[in-house]
């Protein structure tokens with residue numbers, strides 16, 4: 001029987017795979033996206049902040065028609081102790097005006113819309129297809145096998161199968177991941193009425209709030225809790241490094257329960273009705289765990305390549321931009337008629353020229369940094385909360401005496417020399 | 433043998449959500465092929481594998497994804513019947529299908545027993561009635577031998593066995609063999625298969641002929657009922673006593 005062939009196969013219809021397919025289809029390349037779900041986004045979890053600028057690199061003006069929930073106009077960072085909360089809020093009407101800065105989205109709807117753009121451009125989307133392995137010939141990847149659904153051959157295969165990519169492992173491009181390289185996130189979608197969200201979060205219709213909470217939200221483990229407002233739901237979740245969860249014998253859904261019951265969070269969620277619960281891995285090995293990103297006949301993009309910046313909850317834009325760069329690499333390779341690893345190595349160069357590799361490099365020491373300083377997410381929040389409580393309590397103590405006491409306590413708990421050292425080390429690592 | 437499968441796209445039953453403000457389903461729910469219809473298609477493909485011929489899938493109303501899936505599974509061609517007044521109700525849906533079926537003159541018409549959205553279970557029987565063909569519903573097993581179907585159907589208290597010769601309308605239940613997954617080859621081939629779009633006018637149907645019999649009044653949520661009082665595990669005398677007290681307290685005993 002003759003081989004069934006296309007020019008490019010993309011495995012996975014998440015943001016990375018679709019961005020690649022869209023870019024290729026627009027250039028007239030015959031591309032097929034194979035997705036195991038019944039439709040794109042059918043099984044996808046996302047806390048759901050989508051930044052405008054990187055998305056516009058793929059679909060200019062997307063925000064005029066895409067299914068978006070709310071424009072994020074306010075960011076709150078919270079530091080939590082078991083009972084107390086301390087925070088910084090930034091809000092600007094500018095983020096509520098076109099062309100906006102970021103949006104909350106529901107993945108099921110966003111992914112479907114985004115995939116539709118690729119289909120409109122001429123890509124073929126085949127859902128309900130689970131790719132089990134790549135096909136080899138003479139040491140190069142030449143296609144994929146989907147169990148009893150058969151085989152498909154192509155000049156290049158793009159692996160966009162998401163976090164913990166089994167295919168990158170099977171293709172020998174990635175080793176098996178380690179627990180300290182993945183965060184486990186539990187997330188819930190809770191329904192609240194539109195007006196109730198607007199009342200509780202103090203936003204006008206169409207605008208919303210993103211909250212990130214550190215400290216007790218993860219029981220002091222490295223990670224954070226989050227809460228994003230959608231149109232008539234809120235996404236709430238919390239996650240921490242898998243290795244920490246294991247060593248501290250903490251269950252991530254217990255963390256989420258506790259986060260939801262925190263006095264600063266509970267009133268925001270009161271009466272909300274559970275729509276969906278899910279748990280998912282986020283690759284956080286970053287720079288240190290990068291797989292081989294290209295080989296003869298294949299490229300790895302998005303979460304499958306570990307392209308995530310956990311600090312600024314940027315996964316989907318790394319995914320989309322890496323997908324686009326992979327596609328552009330293929331266009332060049334196609335023009336030269338050469339899909340060898342050598343030709344595809346342009347992908348690495350393009351990643352280096354973009355923000356992706358440099359961001360990963362910038363943050364590569366964050367995890368070890370915080371790990372070496374467990375007090376950052378445990379003792380500091382406690383000490384700061386105590387100081388604020390003291391400061392705000394009016395109890396007849398003369399103010400001068402009170403301030404002295406606060407400073408003394410802070411000196412004891414926070415240890416200024418250690419703090420100074422940490423701040424300097426932190427600044428040095430991020431701003432090098 | 434020419435085999436037709438009637439296939440409807442319905443909102444994904446796993447994603448259906450009601451929006452009380454709109455008085456309708458939340459917009460944008462992914463549409464998928466009605467599950468029973470895929471069982472019908474699987475049966476049709478098996479029949480074709482046995483006797484040869486052609487499998488044609490038809491849908492009233494647009495059904496791009498579902499028809500693509502049917503073609504990828506192995507159907508030979510697809511037809512959509514579209515128009516202002518369509519799908520209308522079960523009667524007008526059947527009307528449009530019949531106008532098209534009269535041209536096609538199939539030997540076997542497979543449909544699903546009912547849909548997961550409107551679920552009237554009327555379309556198959558209405559098609560059979562309008563074409564004056566025999567109908568066997570609730571099909572859970574079949575064999576085709578010596579140009580006769582031996583059919584097993586599920587009835588209230590058991591199973592019934594019937595014999596029927598084509599032309600015939602058969603309504604599938606999900607006890608039939610599972611619909612196959614499309615192969616990659618099937619998916620690629622589907623792109624090259626014909627999909628025909630017909631309007632009511634193409635079929636010679638006037639708006640009058642497509643007047644629905646059913647008035648659609650929209651969706652509403654059932655009013656939540658208070659949890660009732662359950663009297664259980666008590667001696668009969670005491671149960672009667674409690675019931676009487678309950679009815680009395682509501683002023684229902686006059």
Ligand SMILES: Cc1cc2nc3c(=O)[nH]c(=O)nc-3n(C[C@H](O)[C@H](O)[C@H](O)COP(=O)(O)OP(=O)(O)OC[C@H]3O[C@@H](n4cnc5c(N)ncnc54)[C@H](O)[C@@H]3O)c2cc1C
Pocket residue numbers: 011012013014015016017034035036037040041043044045046047048049050051129130131132160161162163167185186187237280281282301302303304307308313314315316317319
């Ligand atoms: C709880 C949570 C919250 C997050 N919040 C944010 C956020 O607010 N903002 C943000 O930008 N990022 C966020 N992220 C990260 C973001 O979701 C990912 O970085 C992004 O989805 C990566 O895109 P991708 O296309 O690489 O992978 P995915 O989106 O995971 O897509 C992979 C696709 O491949 C399919 N697939 C997998 N294996 C196979 C196979 N063998 N055969 C066929 N198909 C297969 C899957 O079904 C899936 O559709 C969050 C992640 C989580 C878990």
Ligand SMILES: Cc1cc2nc3c(=O)[nH]c(=O)nc-3n(C[C@H](O)[C@H](O)[C@H](O)COP(=O)(O)OP(=O)(O)OC[C@H]3O[C@@H](n4cnc5c(N)ncnc54)[C@H](O)[C@@H]3O)c2cc1C
Pocket residue numbers: 438439440466468469490491492493519520521522523525542543544545546547549550551552553554555556644646647648
């Ligand atoms: C004014 C009006 C508005 C309506 N609006 C809606 C609405 O918004 N949403 C809604 O869900 N319903 C709506 N309906 C009802 C709906 O359109 C019909 O009842 C439906 O098409 C009839 O079939 P059923 O779904 O009950 O199919 P059943 O009789 O339960 O289906 C049995 C089998 O018949 C076949 N079949 C059924 N319908 C089709 C079809 N369209 N094409 C091909 N094969 C088919 C399939 O094989 C199916 O398994 C509306 C009806 C009216 C009158």
